[in-house]
Amino acid sequence: MANKRDFYDVLGIDREATKDEIKKAYRKLAIKYHPDRNPNDNEAEEKFKEATEAYEVLGDEQRRKVYDQFGHAGVGAGAGAGGFQGFRNGADFEDLFGGFSDIFGSDIFESFFGFGDIFGRGRTGASRGGRVQRGSDIRYDTQLTLEEAAFGKKIEIHVERHEHCKDCGGTGAKEGSGTITCPQCGGTGQVRRTQGFFTIASTCSICRGTGNVIKDSCPSCKGNGLIAKKRKIVVDIDPGIENGNALRLAGEGNAGGHAGPSGDLIIVIHVKQHPHFLRRGNDVLCRTQISVFQALLGADITVPTLDGKKVKITIPAGTQSGKILRLRKEGIPYLKRRGRGDQLIKVTINIPKDLTSHERKVMAELALARKESDSPPLMPVNRIE
Numbered sequence: 001m002a003n004k005r006d007f008y009d010v011l012g013i014d015r016e017a018t019k020d021e022i023k024k025a026y027r028k029l030a031i032k033y034h035p036d037r038n039p040n041d042n043e044a045e046e047k048f049k050e051a052t053e054a055y056e057v058l059g060d061e062q063r064r065k066v067y068d069q070f071g072h073a074g075v076g077a078g079a080g081a082g083g084f085q086g087f088r089n090g091a092d093f094e095d096l097f098g099g100f101s102d103i104f105g106s107d108i109f110e111s112f113f114g115f116g117d118i119f120g121r122g123r124t125g126a127s128r129g130g131r132v133q134r135g136s137d138i139r140y141d142t143q144l145t146l147e148e149a150a151f152g153k154k155i156e157i158h159v160e161r162h163e164h165c166k167d168c169g170g171t172g173a174k175e176g177s178g179t180i181t182c183p184q185c186g187g188t189g190q191v192r193r194t195q196g197f198f199t200i201a202s203t204c205s206i207c208r209g210t211g212n213v214i215k216d217s218c219p220s221c222k223g224n225g226l227i228a229k230k231r232k233i234v235v236d237i238d239p240g241i242e243n244g245n246a247l248r249l250a251g252e253g254n255a256g257g258h259a260g261p262s263g264d265l266i267i268v269i270h271v272k273q274h275p276h277f278l279r280r281g282n283d284v285l286c287r288t289q290i291s292v293f294q295a296l297l298g299a300d301i302t303v304p305t306l307d308g309k310k311v312k313i314t315i316p317a318g319t320q321s322g323k324i325l326r327l328r329k330e331g332i333p334y335l336k337r338r339g340r341g342d343q344l345i346k347v348t349i350n351i352p353k354d355l356t357s358h359e360r361k362v363m364a365e366l367a368l369a370r371k372e373s374d375s376p377p378l379m380p381v382n383r384i385e
Contacts, residue, residue: 005050007058008058010054015068022055023059026059029047029051030048033047033051034048133258134256134261134263135261135263136253136263137264137266138253138263140159142157145271146279146284147274147307149237149240149243149332150239150240150284150306152236152238152240154234154235154237156232156235157233158230159230159233159252159265160228160230160231161228161252161254163227164226165226167220168225169259170225170226170258171225172224172258173223174214177214179213180214181213182212182213183206183213184207185204185207187211188211189211190204208257233265237269239333239335241269241335242269243269243271245269247266247267247269248264248266248267249264249265249267251263251264253266276304279332281332283332284332284342285343285344285346286303286344286345287347287348289350290319290348290350291349291352292349295319295321298315298316298317301313306331306332309330311327313327325344327343327345329342
């Protein structure tokens with residue numbers, strides 16, 4: 001007894017911890033130190049056993065009261081040695097780990113712990129034998145120009161994927177051949193083993209959880225039920241799609257095992273940087289440079305748009321460098337709805353560096369006439385770019 005750690009210290013909680021706090025602390029430790037996650041790690045296995053023993057005591061209100069009063073002596077040396085003593089009828093176990101499916105998906109027990117629940121059933125209680133498997137999704141990355149993303153495009157992609165074998169219909173069995181009960185699991189689809197405080201039911205490696213094995217394999221797919229194929233798929237890219245958007249094509253992914261449904265094809269869009277236009281939402285930004293004389297006196301100029309047109313705009317007299325001019329509805333179309341954003345044109349002024357002597361004289365006379373100040377005022381800091 002003297003060498004046993006205090007159960008509250010084991011779980012890292014204080015003595016006033018609520019039942020929910022105890023569950024949360026144990027769940028965190030159980031995931032961290034579970035033997036399936038730490039193979040051949042004796043230290044992790046001991047910590048897993050220690051945490052389970054602590055939870056079996058502190059998670060039970062009556063045993064916790066005895067422990068608080070008498071310590072380890074009150075709950076006995078074998079407080080957690082009785083298999084599922086702390087998880088009677090599986091109810092506490094389900095309550096403790098049930099919320100994981102909301103976070104990690106419904107197959108958390110199969111994928112991490114190696115079982116559906118402590119009785120070898122899935123979360124729905126259905127038998128695993130004969131359950132078809134959904135095929136995996138396929139990710140495909142494609143690049144578009146800004147113009148293609150803005151105005152849409154029909155693209156052709158080539159995807160290599162697994163499809164159901166036509167000769168066996170995806171079952172993996174030779175035509176006319178049936179199935180027999182799996183000799184390793186006896187038709188249950190699971191193999192059980194005792195590990196620490198748990199009896200773990202893992203998927204049978206021979207039948208892969210179906211409980212049956214085929215007598216004779218299909219010669220075309222060698223019993224896999226799947227064959228690799230290259231497919232050409234034409235995809236319509238909608239106008240207005242953005243960089244990082246993903247298109248999901250249902251049923252265009254890998255076919256599922258045991259004649260199961262196919263996964264999806266997920267196309268991730270990457271938009272190349274344009275040399276002259278920058279996208280901001282559904283607006284496009286660009287820059288144009290005008291002369292100091294156009295800025296002073298005003299002018300009509302033409303600017304290109306993203307769709308290749310040339311549009312005339314008026315530069316007002318006295319335009320300052322940095323002024324933003326707007327072309328209505330010359331931006332990016334809205335995705336799956338009507339309308340477009342605007343094109344914003346930032347004006348910069350080109351100050352000539354090669355004035356002739358006559359031009360310098362004229363400019364000097366102009367500056368003198370305007371009584372230019374040699375102490376210009378400071379600008380507000382929020383105007384600095």
